[in-house]
Amino acid sequence: xxxxxxxxxxxxxxxxxxxxxxxxxxxxxxxxxxxxxxxxxxxxxxxxxxxxxxxxxxxxxxxxxxxxxxxxxxxxxxxxxxxxxxxxxxxxxxxxxxxxxxxxxxxxxxxxxxxxxxxxxxxxxxxxxxxxxxxxxxxxxxxxxxxxxxxxxxxxxxxxxxxxxxxxxxxxxxxxxxxxxxxxxxxxxxxxxxxxxxxxxxxxxxxxxxxxxxxxxxxxxxxxxxxxxxxxxxxxxxxxxxxxxxxxxxxxxxxxxxxxxxxxxxxxxxxxxxxxxxxxxxxxxxxxxxxxxxxxxxxxxxxxxxxxxxxxxxx
Amino acid sequence: xxxxxxxxxxxxxxxxxxxxxxxxxxxxxxxxxxxxxxxxxxxxxxxxxxxxxxxxxxxxxxxxxxxxxxxxxxxxxxxxxxxxxxxxxxxxxxxxxxxxxxxxxxxxxxxxxxxxxxxxxxxxxxxxxxxxxxxxxxxxxxxxxxxxxxxxxxxxxxxxxxxxxxxxxxxxxxxxxxxxxxxxxxxxxxxxxxxxxxxxxxxxxxxxxxxxxxxxxxxxxxxxxxxxxxxxxxxxxxxxxxxxxxxxxxxxxxxxxxxxxxxxxxxxxxxxxxxxxxxxxxxxxxxxxx
Numbered sequence: 305x306x307x308x309x310x311x312x313x314x315x316x317x318x319x320x321x322x323x324x325x326x327x328x329x330x331x332x333x334x335x336x337x338x339x340x341x342x343x344x345x346x347x348x349x350x351x352x353x354x355x356x357x358x359x360x361x362x363x364x365x366x367x368x369x370x371x372x373x374x375x376x377x378x379x380x381x382x383x384x385x386x387x388x389x390x391x392x393x394x395x396x397x398x399x400x401x402x403x404x405x406x407x408x409x410x411x412x413x414x415x416x417x418x419x420x421x422x423x424x425x426x427x428x429x430x431x432x433x434x435x436x437x438x439x440x441x442x443x444x445x446x447x448x449x450x451x452x453x454x455x456x457x458x459x460x461x462x463x464x465x466x467x468x469x470x471x472x473x474x475x476x477x478x479x480x481x482x483x484x485x486x487x488x489x490x491x492x493x494x495x496x497x498x499x500x501x502x503x504x505x506x507x508x509x510x511x512x513x514x515x516x517x518x519x520x521x522x523x524x525x526x527x528x529x530x531x532x533x534x535x536x537x538x539x540x541x542x543x544x545x546x547x548x549x550x551x552x553x554x555x556x557x558x559x560x561x562x563x564x565x566x567x568x569x570x571x572x573x574x575x576x577x578x579x580x581x582x583x584x585x586x587x588x589x590x591x592x593x594x595x596x597x598x599x600x601x602x603x604x605x606x607x608x609x610x611x612x613x614x615x616x617x618x619x
Numbered sequence: 620x621x622x623x624x625x626x627x628x629x630x631x632x633x634x635x636x637x638x639x640x641x642x643x644x645x646x647x648x649x650x651x652x653x654x655x656x657x658x659x660x661x662x663x664x665x666x667x668x669x670x671x672x673x674x675x676x677x678x679x680x681x682x683x684x685x686x687x688x689x690x691x692x693x694x695x696x697x698x699x700x701x702x703x704x705x706x707x708x709x710x711x712x713x714x715x716x717x718x719x720x721x722x723x724x725x726x727x728x729x730x731x732x733x734x735x736x737x738x739x740x741x742x743x744x745x746x747x748x749x750x751x752x753x754x755x756x757x758x759x760x761x762x763x764x765x766x767x768x769x770x771x772x773x774x775x776x777x778x779x780x781x782x783x784x785x786x787x788x789x790x791x792x793x794x795x796x797x798x799x800x801x802x803x804x805x806x807x808x809x810x811x812x813x814x815x816x817x818x819x820x821x822x823x824x825x826x827x828x829x830x831x832x833x834x835x836x837x838x839x840x841x842x843x844x845x846x847x848x849x850x851x852x853x854x855x856x857x858x859x860x861x862x863x864x865x866x867x868x869x870x871x872x873x874x875x876x877x878x879x880x881x882x883x884x885x886x887x888x889x890x891x892x893x894x895x896x897x898x899x900x901x902x903x904x905x906x907x908x909x
Contacts (some may be wrong), residue, residue: 412897413893413897417848417852417893417897419654420844421893423845424845424890427841427886428887431880431883552715552718555715584729585726587722589726591722591725595701595719598719599716602705602708602712
């Protein structure tokens with residue numbers, strides 16, 4: 305238990321050190337922007353990993369909640385006069401209510417049926433966002449008012465680097481702790497075997513729903529953060545491709561590994577930026593890298609590599 | 620009445636394409652348990668290769684043949700280079716691999732071909748045929764007829780040939796199939812090749828109506844997957860019915876209710892169907908062994 309606690313604190317400390325040291329090696333504000341994008345994607349992925357890696361339920365429509373969070377902070381201040389910080393909370397509440405209402409019937413489904421149902425939910429939300437252009441600006445997207453907290457106007461890639469970094473730290477801390485609570489253990493139990501979990505008295509339906517709501521809130525907050533940071537938002541953020549990106553981050557980094565989600569986000573966000581030098585070969589290489597890394601590290605980057613190190617250390 | 624007929628025929632035409640994509644999904648899923656998200660890319664390849672081959676002066680029927688052959692090649696390569704090496708990986712890992720493959724194929728198509736929209740001439744002219752007041756493009760009949768031929772061929776192959784029965788046996792129980800001497804790896808390769816061919820045929824048939832470009836695959840894969848699930852995953856009849864149903868839903872939804880929410884009806888109905896029948900319309904209730 306003590307060792308576990310230390311390991312958790314160690315993970316957090318390492319993450320904090322990395323976040324605070326990176327600025328010393330960043331040559332331009334472009335790097336701060338890319339790093340902030342990594343933190344935001346990692347936050348959403350950590351949430352999704354609680355659902356996928358811990359509770360063992362897949363979601364192919366998770367960008368819907370990301371989109372709700374993003375559009376809440378866009379629409380709230382612009383059309384309804386709600387202060388930006390309150391809009392962020394409303395987005396999170398809306399996401400969790402939707403996850404709660406839809407989660408009940410959806411989470412009864414299994415495997416590929418759950419995948420298509422969540423995919424359908426994602427497509428529906430994205431469709432509403434890109435169609436109701438009176439509110440959302442349609443496919444072109446809409447501008448987002450800057451976030452103001454206690455008179456402090458949060459703007460600039462440097463500031464947002466620290467804000468998103470802090471958000472990621474909090475998100476990581478909660479996810480790591482969750483793993484060791486009765487709820488986290490219940491998640492793992494129903495991941496391993498739903499029937500066995502039910503037999504030992506885990507309320508399967510309730511815990512699945514909890515994981516779904518938690519994952520939705522993570523995604524919603526990440527979406528709000530991205531919208532504030534960019535000052536602009538478009539429907540792609542809620543679309544199917546973004547959902548697939550989030551799932552890919554989780555699986556590439558390692559299902560069930562919180563650190564894995566951060567590593568996965570770092571790889572999948574920075575890779576396209578790095579590959580732009582190859583111009584038209586960008587997608588080709590991205591696809592190739594995804595295939596090759598999934599073949600050779602089929603459990604994800606972090607679990608595969610740490611397994612390798614452990615074996616080395618033992619021999 | 621004319622309006623109704625118009626929606627009916629356009630719905631069936633689009634539905635036939637969805638049905639073919641769903642059938643490709645089902646074939647691969649049954650043989651290997653993989654949900655192949657690169658299925659839409661075969662449709663894209665079918666259309667694009669035909670367009671570029673015929674632009675290079677190859678007669679249309681030959682160009683179509685080349686396109687089918689090229690897609691089969693890609694399908695076999697996909698199996699050999701990406702799926703086979705990851706044998707035994709979890710379902711979600713395999714899904715990510717096929718998503719990677721679809722990104723790769725899309726990138727490849729953008730390089731080899733281009734990023735423009737392309738059209739094929741309709742096989743037998745553009746003059747609409749009047750059926751009880753509905754104006755129907757002749758190409759619609761090609762799509763419907765072509766889809767029917769594919770379905771019948773696949774049925775005969777599966778039910779009346781030895782290799783087809785081996786595919787069914789592999790689908791029913793891979794281990795048992797291996798025990799009676801079926802080379803399941805070959806069968807899986809066959810499924811990928813066959814599924815690629817079906818996708819390519821769909822792409823060739825529908826390109827004169829809907830145009831094609833390097834990125835049409837994503838949406839088609841989505842709709843095909845939805846159709847397969849609507850019918851009940853792994854059930855070929857379900858895939859065809861699911862595809863046609865999806866096409867009809869879209870056509871009537873767009874025609875009578877709202878064309879901007881065309882894609883919404885299909886997914887709304889899928890959600891409702893799954894709430895009522897969690898195994899799809901034709902799926903068997905799975906018995907979980909503990």
